[in-house]
Amino acid sequence: MDGKIINLKSKMEIYKAISGGGNIANCPVRDVIQGVSGKWRSLLMMALAEKPYRFGELRRLVPDISQRMLTQTLYDLQRDGYVHREVFPTKPPSVEYSLTDLGRSMFGAFHQLILWAELNHDAVRAARADFDAAQA
Amino acid sequence: MDGKIINLKSKMEIYKAISGGGNIANCPVRDVIQGVSGKWRSLLMMALAEKPYRFGELRRLVPDISQRMLTQTLYDLQRDGYVHREVFPTKPPSVEYSLTDLGRSMFGAFHQLILWAELNHDAVRAARADFDAAQA
DNA sequence: TAGTGCTGGTCTCTTTTTGAGACCGACACT
DNA sequence: AGTGTCGGTCTCAAAAAGAGACCAGCACTA
Numbered sequence: 001m002d003g004k005i006i007n008l009k010s011k012m013e014i015y016k017a018i019s020g021g022g023n024i025a026n027c028p029v030r031d032v033i034q035g036v037s038g039k040w041r042s043l044l045m046m047a048l049a050e051k052p053y054r055f056g057e058l059r060r061l062v063p064d065i066s067q068r069m070l071t072q073t074l075y076d077l078q079r080d081g082y083v084h085r086e087v088f089p090t091k092p093p094s095v096e097y098s099l100t101d102l103g104r105s106m107f108g109a110f111h112q113l114i115l116w117a118e119l120n121h122d123a124v125r126a127a128r129a130d131f132d133a134a135q136a
Numbered sequence: 137m138d139g140k141i142i143n144l145k146s147k148m149e150i151y152k153a154i155s156g157g158g159n160i161a162n163c164p165v166r167d168v169i170q171g172v173s174g175k176w177r178s179l180l181m182m183a184l185a186e187k188p189y190r191f192g193e194l195r196r197l198v199p200d201i202s203q204r205m206l207t208q209t210l211y212d213l214q215r216d217g218y219v220h221r222e223v224f225p226t227k228p229p230s231v232e233y234s235l236t237d238l239g240r241s242m243f244g245a246f247h248q249l250i251l252w253a254e255l256n257h258d259a260v261r262a263a264r265a266d267f268d269a270a271q272a
Numbered sequence: 273t274a275g276t277g278c279t280g281g282t283c284t285c286t287t288t289t290t291g292a293g294a295c296c297g298a299c300a301c302t
Numbered sequence: 303a304g305t306g307t308c309g310g311t312c313t314c315a316a317a318a319a320g321a322g323a324c325c326a327g328c329a330c331t332a
Contacts, residue, residue, distance in 0.1 A: 029178060032253030032260060037173035039290080042165060055309055066291055071310060081263025092299060092308035102259055109252035116245035117168035123238055124168060127217025175319075191280050202320055207281060228279035228328060275332080282325075289318070296311075302304085 035080050036110055040065055040073045045099075046114065048083060049107045052098035082106055171216050172246055176201055176209045181235075182250065184219060185243045188234035218242055 036042050040062070047053055047061055059070055074097055077083040082103030088094045099107065172178050176198070183189060183197055195206055210233055213219040218239030224230045235243065 028253045028257035029182065029250050030175070031257060032249070033172065033178045034175075035260065036169065036249070039166070039170075039173075042169045046165065056307080059309095066293075067310070068293090068312090069291070072290090079264055079267045080260055081267070087309095090308090095309060102256070102263065105256065106249075106252060109248040112245040112248040113168070113172070113242075114165050116242060117164045120238070120241065121164035121167060124171065124216055127238060128215055131215045131217070192278085195280095202322075203281070204283090204322090205320065208319090223280095226279090231280060273332095276330085278329085279327085280325105282323105284323085285321090287318105287320075289316100291316075292314095294311105294313085296309105298308085299306105301306085 032106070035077075035082065035106070038073065038076075040069055041077060042110070042114075044070075044073055044077065045082065045103070045107055045110065048097060048099045049104070049111075052096050055095050055097070058097065077103070168242070171213075171218065171242070174209065174212075176205055177213060178246070178250075180206075180209055180213065181218065181239070181243055181246065184233060184235050185240070185247075188232050191231050191233070194233065213239070 036045065043062055043065075044058065047058060053061065055070070055074075058074075059065065059067065062070070065073075074083060074085070078085050078097075081100060084098050084100050084103075086096050086098070088096065172181065179198055180194065183194060189197065191206070191210075194210075195201065195203065198206070201209075210219060210221070214221050214233075217236055220234050220236050220239075222232050222234070224232065
């Protein structure tokens with residue numbers, strides 16, 4: 001926290017990064033951030049970063065996710081290339097999900113934010129409490 | 137990318153982090169991730185990390201945001217303690233938004249992910265293209 | 273003195289995303 | 303035949319996001 005962490009690019013570069021020329025797919029940041037956004041994606045990435053999991057295991061690990069969202073989120077993560085899905089032809093066929101190299105790479109960067117979150121969660125909660133109190 | 141970037145905690149710790157005891161506010165990661173999730177939060181953070189901006193400036197900088205979402209997103213960021221809102225009693229009153237210390241701190245961690253996004257965006261897009269092709 | 277434009281919003285309505293939960297086929301065990 | 307586990311899909315309701323009309327206050331202008 002040295003007071004000027006940020007020396008980003010020029011206004012025009014920011015604009016380009018932000019607007020993506022009107023097309024979200026042209027904006028790297030938005031495109032990738034969408035990849036960790038959503039209520040469940042970060043949690044599943046954290047779980048899979050630890051070790052591969054099967055569908056049912058994930059469902060039990062994250063008890064408050066609906067099956068639909070678990071399916072959907074895993075599908076999206078797979079589509080983005082972060083997660084590998086492998087079906088094993090066992091008696092009841094089992095499906096294992098694991099991080100790809102790209103997924104591990106992304107998680108490495110994402111991990112910084114996770115650490116920050118754990119360290120500063122109290123500060124955020126305090127800020128919210130103060131804000132809500134001031135509004136009242 | 138050394139193959140094992142991640143040596144996170146035990147399963148139970150993950151579970152606790154994930155489930156938050158059924159209450160999202162008890163889960164630091166989810167709580168903070170929500171703070172950069174959403175279509176606009178990361179973009180506004182990036183913009184404000186560069187320098188303070190006024191409402192109208194942000195609206196012009198991010199042309200495809202609706203006024204409603206700009207208001208709302210800035211409000212949320214302010215509530216989380218990342219953004220400071222100051223009203224100047226000029227002729228038409230102007231409102232300036234800037235990052236707080238907490239916001240700058242969070243952005244420092246978040247910045248890692250931004251850098252990753254810029255470096256690896258092509259890989260993500262390629263993965264998606266491959267996936268979509270395989271589905272067809 | 274009525275129009276026009278700028279400021280920073282709010283309000284309403286529509287579309288998209290998320291969520292809860294029922295349902296499904298295959299196979300194993302009892 | 304009945305029950306359980308596996309990994310899902312389907313339907314429908316609720317929540318969030320988005321588009322865009324509208325608004326008050328003030329300055330300048332005609």
